[in-house]
Amino acid sequence: MSSDAVVLMAYGSPERLADVPAYYADIRGGRPIAPENLEDLVERYRRLGIEESSPLNAITERTRAALERELGLPVHTGMKHWTPRISEAAAAALAGGADTIVGLVLAPHYSALSIKGYRDQLEQALDGRAELRFVDSWHDDDAFVDVLADKVRGADEHVVFTAHSLPERVLAMGDPYKEQLLETSRLVAERAGVADWSFSFQSESPTGEPWLGPDILDHLRDLHARGVRRVLVCPVGFVSDHLEIRWDLDVEAAELAQELGLELRRIEMPNDEPRFVAALAAIVRRTLAVPSPA
Numbered sequence: 001m002s003s004d005a006v007v008l009m010a011y012g013s014p015e016r017l018a019d020v021p022a023y024y025a026d027i028r029g030g031r032p033i034a035p036e037n038l039e040d041l042v043e044r045y046r047r048l049g050i051e052e053s054s055p056l057n058a059i060t061e062r063t064r065a066a067l068e069r070e071l072g073l074p075v076h077t078g079m080k081h082w083t084p085r086i087s088e089a090a091a092a093a094l095a096g097g098a099d100t101i102v103g104l105v106l107a108p109h110y111s112a113l114s115i116k117g118y119r120d121q122l123e124q125a126l127d128g129r130a131e132l133r134f135v136d137s138w139h140d141d142d143a144f145v146d147v148l149a150d151k152v153r154g155a156d157e158h159v160v161f162t163a164h165s166l167p168e169r170v171l172a173m174g175d176p177y178k179e180q181l182l183e184t185s186r187l188v189a190e191r192a193g194v195a196d197w198s199f200s201f202q203s204e205s206p207t208g209e210p211w212l213g214p215d216i217l218d219h220l221r222d223l224h225a226r227g228v229r230r231v232l233v234c235p236v237g238f239v240s241d242h243l244e245i246r247w248d249l250d251v252e253a254a255e256l257a258q259e260l261g262l263e264l265r266r267i268e269m270p271n272d273e274p275r276f277v278a279a280l281a282a283i284v285r286r287t288l289a290v291p292s293p294a
Ligand code: FEC
Pocket: 010, 011, 012, 013, 014, 024, 027, 028, 041, 056, 106, 107, 113, 114, 115, 164, 165, 166, 167, 204, 205, 206, 207, 237, 238, 241, 242, 243, 244
């Protein structure tokens, strides 16, 4: 009898403050780290209150547990940059007897610089010992679009959709990332009947190369200069509360908005909301419903 399991993947977050240097080294993949960038990162995590344990990893665990209940299948969490690693999740799924494994990332948009990294780690860990059904992107999933549309419907502010920036070179690689982000934004705006919206990137890293823009901070200045006074931020490239939401938007962007005299609000992230978890479960079920190659 065949047995299915899910490896639910997330970026990962340091569990406590002392983990930040090793976590950052993992993200950098051996490339050098400027000491001031490390200090700055430690300070951001400290101010979010992760001295002893991570509220951010706890959200991923709640999402995993809710998806497992909804599906009635084993769901194992695998983190790209922290523990439990994607390889540990794969090992746990295999140890549980799974012969078909759905790989689903808690990030809806495909890029060779993001989702492909998750896929490579999972493929390597499975090493052909189970059939892998990897979901490359789910940016236009109807139920996901519905979840976000409900959060912006009726907004009387200008809506800014956001996502993590990436080095600009992805465009020359023909990467679908930016197109998929704009597509999600358009679908959500249409479904919610929101006409007054724009898109900007956020969370660019100091890596010394150009990143996709406009960055949210420049974009807010620009909107203010054009007379906009009230903004609702709807991150479409993220699904949970983590550093990029709780710091980059709730602290950095909020501080700038206050300086500018701009009223700024953001949607509640989907996290482990039942409707969002149901959307993830439906993606898994559809992925499993496709017949195996003979
Ligand atoms: O809450 C947390 O603790 C983690 C929040 C977090 C998420 C996240 C998502 C994405 N990233 C993406 C791309 C890049 C690229 C670099 C990069 C660097 C960082 C650093 C931190 C960090 N990212 Fe991240 N990212 C999160 C956190 N990210 C911390 C390093 C310090 C800093 O720059 O602030 C540059 C790597 C390099 O140095 O070469 C590129 C993309 C996503 C959205 C997709 C996904 O979730 O996988 C794309 C959450």
